Amino acid sequence: MRNAQVALLDPLGQKIATVASDDEGRFRMRSVAPGVYQLGAAAPALRSPSHRLSVRDGLPIEIELRLSPQLSESVGVATEGNNSGGSSGTTLAGEAVRRAATPLRGGALRAAVAATPGWTSEDNGLIHYRGVDDGLLFVLDGIPVYERLDAQFGVGFDPVNVRSVRVLSGYVPPQFGLRSGGVIEVRSEAGSIDSWSGILETGVGGHRGQALSGLLQGPTGRNASLTLSLGGERSRRFLDPVSLDNLHNQGSTGGGQAEFIWAPGPSVVSLRAGHARSSFDVPHDEEQEAAGQDQRQKLDQTFGTLNWQRSWSSAVVSQLALFGRFTNGRLLGSASDTPLFSQADREQDRLGLLAALAYERGRHRLKGGFEASRLRLHESFGFFVTDPDAGEGAGLSENVLEHHANDPFDFEGSVRRPIYSFYVQDSWRPADRLTVDLGLRYDRSHLLLRESQWSPRLGVSYRFGQATFRASLNRFFQPPQTEFLLLSSSPDAQELSPFADELGAGGAEIRAERQTAIEAGCELWLGAALRADITVWQRRIQNQGDPNVFLGTTIIFPNSVDRGRAKGLDVRVELPRRAGLSGFLTYTLSKIDQFGPINGGLFLEEEIIEIGPGTKFTPDHDQRHALSGQLSYENERRGLWVAVGGRYRSGTPLEVSEEGLVKLVERPGADLVDLEQQRVKPYAVFDVQAGQRLIRRKRFELSARASVLNLSDARYAFNFGNPFSGTHFGAPRGARLDLRLALR
Known part of the structure; x- marks a missing residue:
């Protein structure tokens, strides 16, 4: 049927993309990321059943939608032969990300991911996956991003340019590595080759929060399109503060990017380039406020990719890509810093090449590829104690107190190192209901030590009636965090480490992380x-x-623990949209143990729990219980939607010595800590949002969204006095108002 509207939806029924069928009733959707979707079609008085669809490896999928008269909503049905192997995970529409309840737009993607199974959240948008503190791999339109993108180290994704997100777990295909503790695939908005359209979003919120983002996309010639996006925001509560009074916490971020896509026949060539920057105060406590401390941090981030994908036939697809990311971050000290002055400058440049080939034959879907990159790191860092009495009161060690203005701690280093990988995989369907995924990956890293690993991956799934059973086994290899790696692995830092001993049992260079996940x-x-x-x-x-924070600043240094173990249970219940209602409930139970000694990092405090070889302790990201949920109603005809959501966290450990525990009682905010259990007290936060279409015309549409965050005005702390993560307090009740103008 001509002009039938075909819609691609996420599993909860949130729209991702729509296309119209041609004169012969055919339709085509490009740039659909791997994931699980619903697909359906509608025309006046006609509707097709909703098909549950699994997209993998970029190979084309043909599906037939039959329209028939229906008066009620269609029902989702499983599509035969679409098992997703041993992989599991959650697919989110871009609109679900944009509606995430968060005071700053830059944290929307992480907030949405934190509500999916296996994930827990902490201060400043940090998220952890199944016992892994670091190691999140973002994949943007098929290109891996290995750099940290949290607020302290980078600029995250602007929600206006997010089309869909796939949070992957279970069996992890071997194409993903190096930072594969958790994989988050992001698909950006792709320009239309039919007509120009645009989006303008603006919002205001508490603490003088202001945001503005724009997206413009459309055709630039035959089979070509251009997408331009620009956005930024600022706030007087830019980070989660270290003081209940939210002292010295103003910041802003902004950036833009352009993407040109040329799709002649079976090929798709895309060129993307962009730049982002952030500038913000380093939050401090009451004593530092009185002293006039004014530390600031600035960051510049430039990136570019050239990607060529080609469908050689319905069974063969290839990819070849060049990519680069260039980062410069600076910590600027001030004359009134107390108890110590510090400054830092780091540069991180990564240039890479990747290639992949997918081939489907019979019941086998084969894929192989390689990736190579060269990383340049340059770091300079220095500090000295400005007030010995205040430094002693802050618990600085004797070795640290020896560094004064005439004898500062000073470090500078630079390296260029290669990393390369290759992989093969076979996704085999020996029977219609059974899928077996077999993969093997090899990684070799020279960062900073020469290390390598063969990583087998295995996933199995079997569909029986309305149930699908799955199991997976993964080996992961992860070089250490690159940000401030040179300093953290240096003899200079080892001299200050409380974990180093004469036998070299702690404080040594950081080795690559190796995981076995079942x-x-x-x-x-x-x-x-x-x-x-x-x-x-x-x-x-x-x-x-398990990185550690540098004395209450926003600088985080990588370190490693000799070994660790984690286990848990994830449960997610979804209510796909029906009669306008949809919702989800996610629960994660986890237990994390680690064993010393600790290597790397830059530790200044003296009163840290003793962690020697074999010492068992509970890490700062051990969040035993995490619960997230949302119930929403949407009336598409009236342009109205309402959502009520919440999250519960059971609290993180303190990780301080007995002497340090006594001093914590005197700190502001100690009432938010259970000193007997030595954990931050549990907390629950609830949010309410509502949106309404205000104007709809042929060429434009205007809508508004109002949000009340932390409805009950709960007081809570993410962490408290922890030597690895510091102290950070959650935001009180706040409100936001956002406007969205869509141009067609």
Whole structure:
């Protein structure tokens, strides 16, 4: 049928993209990221059933949608032969990201991911996955991003330019590595080759928060399109503060990018380039405020990719890409810094090449590829104690107190190092209901030590009626965090480490993290209206990365723990949209243990718990219980939607010595800590949002969204006095008002 509207939806029914069928009733959707979707079509008085669709490896999928008269909403049905192997995860529409309840738009993607199974959240938008403190791999339109993108180290994704997100778990295809503790695939908005369109979004909120973003996209010639985006925001509560009074916490971020896509026939060539920057105060406490401390941090980030994908046939797809990211970050000290003055400058440049080939034959789907990159690191860092009495009161060690203005701690280093990988995979369907994924990856890193690993991956899934059972086994290899790696692995830092001993049992160079991850789970459809997913998992880790914060600043230094283990249970229940209602509930139970000694990092405090070889301790990201949920109603015809959501966290450990515990009682905010359990007290936060279409015309549409965050005005802390993560307090009740203008 001509002009039928075909819609691609996420599993909860949120729209991702729509296209119209041609004169012969055919339709085509490009740039669909791997993930699980619903696909359906509608025309006046006609509607097709909703098909559940799994997209993998970029190979084309043909599907037939039959329209028939229907008066009620269609029901999601499983599509035969679309098992997703041992992989599990969650697919989110870009609109779900934009509606994430967060005071700053830059944290929307991380907030949305933190509500999916296996993830927990901490201060400043940091998220952890299944016992892994670091190691998140963002993949933007098929290109991996290995650099940290949290607020302290980078600029995240602007929600206006996010089309869909796939949060991957279970079996992780071997094409993903080096930072594969958790994989987050982001698909950006792709320009239309039919007509020009645009989006303008603006918002205001508490603490003088202001945001403005714009997107413009459309055709630039035959089979070509251009997408331009620009945005920024600022706030007087830019980060989660270290003081209840939110002292010295103003910041801003902004950036833009352009993407040109040329799609002649079976090829798609894309060129993307962009720049982003942030500038913000380093939050401080009451004593530093009285002294006039004025530390600031600035960051510049430039990136570019050239990507060529080609479908040689319906069974063969190739990819070849060049990519680069260039980062410069600076910590600027001030004359009134107390108890010590510090400054830092780091440069990080990465140039890379990747290639992949996917081939489908019969019941086998083969894929192989390689990746090579060269990384340049340059770091300079220095500090000296400005007030010995205040430094002693802050718990600085004797070795640190020896560095004064005439004898500062001073470090500078620079390296250029290669990293390369290759992989092969076979996704095999020996039977219609059974899928077996077999993969092997090899990584070799010279960062900073020469290390390598063969990493096998195995995933199995079997569909029985309305249930799909799955299991997976993954080996991961992860070089250490590159930000401030040179300093953290240096003899200069080892001299200050409280974990170093004469036998070299701690404080040494940081080695690559090696993980073994096991998962078993079941996806179950309860009728057609409810989906449940239950997973049990376990991880064993050597040289586990667990960065530490530098004395209350926003600088974080990488370090590693000799070994760790984590286990847990993930449960997610989804209510796909029906009669306008949709919702989800996610629960994660986890237990994390680590064993010393600790290598790397830059530790200044004296009163840190003793962690020697074999010492068992609970890390700062051990969040035993994490619960997130949302219930929403949407009336598409009236342009109205309402959502009520919330999250519960059971609290992180303190990780301080007995003497340090006594001093914590005197700090502001100590009432938010259970000193007997030595954990931050549990907290629950609830948010309410509502949106309404105000004007709809042929060429434009105007809508508004109002949000009340932390509705009950709960007081809570993310962490408190922790030598690895410091002290950070959550935001009080706040409100936001956002406007969105869509031009067609």
